[in-house]
Amino acid sequence: MHTSLLRRSAVLCLALSFGAGLLASADDSSSISNDPQTGKAASRKQSARPGGPASSRAQDDEAVRARAERLHRQSIVIDTHNDITSPLLEDGFDLGMRGDDPSAKIKTHTDLRRMKAGGLGAEFFAVYVDKEFVKKKPAEGGGAARRALDVIDVVKEQIRRHPESLEAASTAADIRRIVKSGKIAALMGIEGGHAIEDSLPALRMFYKLGVRYMTLTHTNTNDWADSEGDINNSSVNHHNGLTDFGRDVVHEMNRIGMMVDISHVADKTFYDVIAATRAPVIASHSSARAIANHPRNMSDDMLKAVARNGGVVMVNFYDGFLDPRKAELALRSRTMEDELKVKYPNDPKRAQEEIEAWRKANDPGKTPLSVLMDHIDHIAKVAGIDHLGIGSDFDGVPLTGLPVGMEDISKLPILTYELMKRGYSDADIRKFLGENLLRVMSQVERVASEMTSNPPAPSNK
Numbered sequence: 324m325h326t327s328l329l330r331r332s333a334v335l336c337l338a339l340s341f342g343a344g345l346l347a348s349a350d351d352s353s354s355i356s357n358d359p360q361t362g363k364a365a366s367r368k369q370s371a372r373p374g375g376p377a378s379s380r381a382q383d384d385e386a387v388r389a390r391a392e393r394l395h396r397q398s399i400v401i402d403t404h405n406d407i408t409s410p411l412l413e414d415g416f417d418l419g420m421r422g423d424d425p426s427a428k429i430k431t432h433t434d435l436r437r438m439k440a441g442g443l444g445a446e447f448f449a450v451y452v453d454k455e456f457v458k459k460k461p462a463e464g465g466g467a468a469r470r471a472l473d474v475i476d477v478v479k480e481q482i483r484r485h486p487e488s489l490e491a492a493s494t495a496a497d498i499r500r501i502v503k504s505g506k507i508a509a510l511m512g513i514e515g516g517h518a519i520e521d522s523l524p525a526l527r528m529f530y531k532l533g534v535r536y537m538t539l540t541h542t543n544t545n546d547w548a549d550s551e552g553d554i555n556n557s558s559v560n561h562h563n564g565l566t567d568f569g570r571d572v573v574h575e576m577n578r579i580g581m582m583v584d585i586s587h588v589a590d591k592t593f594y595d596v597i598a599a600t601r602a603p604v605i606a607s608h609s610s611a612r613a614i615a616n617h618p619r620n621m622s623d624d625m626l627k628a629v630a631r632n633g634g635v636v637m638v639n640f641y642d643g644f645l646d647p648r649k650a651e652l653a654l655r656s657r658t659m660e661d662e663l664k665v666k667y668p669n670d671p672k673r674a675q676e677e678i679e680a681w682r683k684a685n686d687p688g689k690t691p692l693s694v695l696m697d698h699i700d701h702i703a704k705v706a707g708i709d710h711l712g713i714g715s716d717f718d719g720v721p722l723t724g725l726p727v728g729m730e731d732i733s734k735l736p737i738l739t740y741e742l743m744k745r746g747y748s749d750a751d752i753r754k755f756l757g758e759n760l761l762r763v764m765s766q767v768e769r770v771a772s773e774m775t776s777n778p779p780a781p782s783n784k
């Protein structure tokens with residue numbers, strides 16, 4: 324997600340103001356399991372057992388929990404969007420640290436211990452490039468391609484430092500092999516197409532460095548694709564979707580085997596991509612607009628288009644996109660952020676303080692886990708169970724910006740339990756947890772090998 328350059332300080336501010344949010348998580352998740360709204364399976368079974376409804380319900384719930392735990396540990400669990408790279412690069416965080424230690428200076432959703440507790444099999448680390456890097460000088464850490472390289476370096480360094488836990492993966496087959504060996508497969512996705520600086524050679528080199536997807540835009544329209552983030556800003560030069568060069572980028576990604584990610588793009592860009600791509604696409608971290616009306620979420624028509632394309636929508640856990648009340652507030656705060664930047668052009672701290680105070684005053688409270696499960700249910704219904712997965716956005720959102728019970732990456736097993744209670748089969752749950760993404764990745768690899776054996780004339784801008 325990433326709201327602004329000031330994101331890290333915003334996260335820290337929220338951590339201070341909301342106190343021990345992460346610590347309360349274990350208790351919160353058990354209370355969710357007793358929520359009558361989500362306890363359908365347990366209450367259905369209760370009449371079949373002797374010994375009193377309360378005790379049999381507890382026994383049934385225990386049995387579902389045990390079965391869910393087993394299924395989760397046996398499945399390949401893949402998350403396609405994790406922004407822990409920002410604390411790694413900017414704050415000196417290391418995945419071996421404990422980001423949930425109350426006394427820790429750097430608090431996170433993600434570290435190795437909690438990735439393992441969450442049963443994670445593969446992580447796509449976000450190579451996030453803030454739009455500001457486009458115009459930054461080298462002395463300030465710019466430009467955009469250099470920033471992407473700096474993030475890639477920090478991911479590779481983590482893999483080097485933790486060989487017992489992490490291994491770099493390049494293919495779907497690599498992910499299966501690495502998970503079997505008991506390690507976590509590490510992959511990367513570039514967030515923000517401006518990172519290639521309008522160069523297909525740079526795109527190809529990023530692939531060679533291990534990047535396996537690229538989100539075509541972040542919140543900014545670039546030289547070849549419109550973003551939903553600024554689509555209503557008339558001072559931005561828009562293209563009505565993808566330009567011809569944008570189509571070249573999509574084709575080159577198809578040809579080299581890099582997944583095309585349509586999270587963050589404007590709706591017209593999305594449809595242009597669907598028309599142009601020769602391989603299935605992904606939405607690396609997007610949820611359902613029918614439930615929370617935010618343009619970062621996907622409409623039912625878009626969900627159906629991804630299904631026809633054979634792609635996959637990876638559900639985002641950020642409560643600002645999941646919770647309809649918060650989606651509305653997020654849109655309002657986006658406008659406000661722009662206004663405050665104009666009001667305090669030389670005082671970003673003041674602007675940030677004002678927006679935080681406003682957010683706090685308007686906070687509608689915690690988002691229940693059932694809202695996240697409703698997004699999953701909705702996408703399963705509209706796009707189909709074959710087109711659904713996990714795109715957490717951990718560490719790309721405020722520390723407390725997640726539903727109750729999904730406070731950090733260790734909580735992933737609750738998804739398997741909740742889906743089981745909602746009546747999903749074991750095979751369907753496995754698809755959601757990782758098999759769908761593996762299918763799309765294999766298909767993208769197949770299209771690339773077909774296109775490489777018949778290479779099109781290379782084009783550049």
Ligand SMILES: [Zn+2]
Pocket residue numbers: 324325514587608719
């Ligand atoms: Zn994002």
